[in-house]
Amino acid sequence: MPRRQMNVTGAAEAPLRAALRELRRTLDVPGGFTAAALAEAEAAAKAPRLPGEDATDIPFFTIDPPTSVDLDQAMHLERREGGGYRVHYAIADVAAFVRPGGALDAEAHRRVQTLYFPDEKVPLHPRALSEGAASLLPGQSTPALLWRIDLDAEGRTVEAHVRRAIVRSRTRLDYEGAQRQIDTGFAEEPLALLRDIGQLREALEVERGGISLNVPEQEIAERSGTYVLEYRAPRPADGWNAQISLLTGMAAADLMTASGTGILRTLPTAPDGAVARLRRSAQALHVEWPHHVSYAELVRSLDPREPRHAAFLQECTTLLRGAGYTAFTGGVLPVPAVHAAVAAAYTHCTAPLRRLVDRYAGELCVAAVAGQEPPEWVSAALDALPGEMADGARRGNTVERECLDVVEAIVLRDRIGELFDAVVVDVKENEPSAGTVHLEDPAVVARIDADGAALPLGERLRVRLVEADPGRAKVRFTPA
Known part of the structure; x- marks a missing residue:
């Protein structure tokens, strides 16, 4: 399923x-x-x-x-x-x-x-x-x-x-x-x-x-x-x-x-590295996760109707891989x-x-x-x-x-060039100018390329849509 x-x-x-x-x-x-x-x-x-x-x-x-x-x-x-x-x-x-x-x-x-x-x-x-x-x-x-x-x-x-x-x-x-x-x-x-x-x-x-x-x-x-x-x-x-x-x-x-x-x-049981990555995602989405709170306790406290929590719950599915x-x-x-x-x-x-x-x-x-x-x-x-x-x-x-x-x-295909409010939810370890952004409206999680500049993990960012072509190119954003 x-x-x-x-x-x-x-x-x-x-x-x-x-x-x-x-x-x-x-x-x-x-x-x-x-x-x-x-x-x-x-x-x-x-x-x-x-x-x-x-x-x-x-x-x-x-x-x-x-x-x-x-x-x-x-x-x-x-x-x-x-x-x-x-x-x-x-x-x-x-x-x-x-x-x-x-x-x-x-x-x-x-x-x-x-x-x-x-x-x-x-x-x-x-x-x-x-x-x-x-x-x-x-x-x-x-x-x-x-x-x-x-x-x-x-x-x-x-x-x-x-x-x-x-x-x-x-x-x-x-x-x-x-x-x-x-x-x-x-x-x-x-x-x-x-x-x-x-x-x-x-x-x-x-x-x-x-x-x-x-x-x-x-x-x-x-x-x-x-x-x-x-x-x-x-x-x-x-x-x-x-x-x-x-x-x-x-x-x-x-x-x-x-x-x-x-x-x-x-x-x-999820390896420590996977949980550590999830903690970084929580930080990026401004989901409070105190060190004394277990993963299970945190998940039960989340409200899937809240956009940041919804995005984090999607990230949590990585522990099921x-x-x-x-x-x-x-x-x-x-x-x-x-x-x-x-x-x-x-x-x-x-x-x-x-x-x-x-x-x-x-x-x-x-x-x-x-x-x-x-x-x-x-x-x-x-x-x-x-x-x-x-x-x-x-x-x-x-x-x-x-x-x-x-x-x-x-x-998004008719919105090329438009600006959106987003949050940087992930940055590639060996390529800090490439990562992932989460848009609250519309509900989209997509790639962002900053053309050599380091992306601010966990920060809000104004982004511009540069690609959205079904069948040929996946959705891609750049910093505005």
């Missing part, structure tokens, strides 16, 4: 969409699915492998962006008798539709993950599945991996269990609507409990030293014939919803480590076995419609709960999965980076 999300809201068909189409061509992203894969998808949509248990009596709901139809997760939250909470979390059962070794499976291994462009996405699975038969759309009976996670009154996991079942979501919510219902007191208890459980899990995250980065999304809009680029800060409901996914990923990791076979999402996947068998756990930002063992298992590894993690957990060996097709793929996921992540990161360059160039 991308660290920096970008959305187009009402932008004109040209020139932005034309530039993005050209970008997809030059990056050689996967195009259409093979005829064999499409045929398998159509057949599987009509006749999936159905589980024996019917759990359609549980009134699930989903929370996703308003335009999303590839719905991986649905939840139902309730109080337990005697105290605590029960989380029912349904995850799309992609294995019910994808035959191991078939054309559809081969396509998924070639694509690895859904690629997100500001105007559209390049899906992991054909839309007949990802936006149809396998999606947890409201009113549709769908095979799922059904998690039941019991929590105590403080939100700590008491017991976790997963099994196959048919589920049916009742209600489809977006983040804004869910937040509004909760804030106004009109949410029914299963939704209202999202705040209670989410806040308890956030407190436990603080206790164990974990970190959630509330990185703002960048939105591109067209207003009166002009493109604008601005930040949208996450809502509290975004974070509470993410905590349910984190809870499930941690429960899955525990099941796999107990069984001795699995695949974990790992992240080593060492994340990867590590498979293990025979009970021999990898080193490290934890994800430093989660501060616990963790795995990806809640987005199988959009990420290849989640299908395998789900199968490993179902086998672990049943006390069985994993299916042979899962065991056979484990050794290669980390490398495949790393290749997919590199491609996704390239798409993310190039999309940002194109969008910024489109937004």
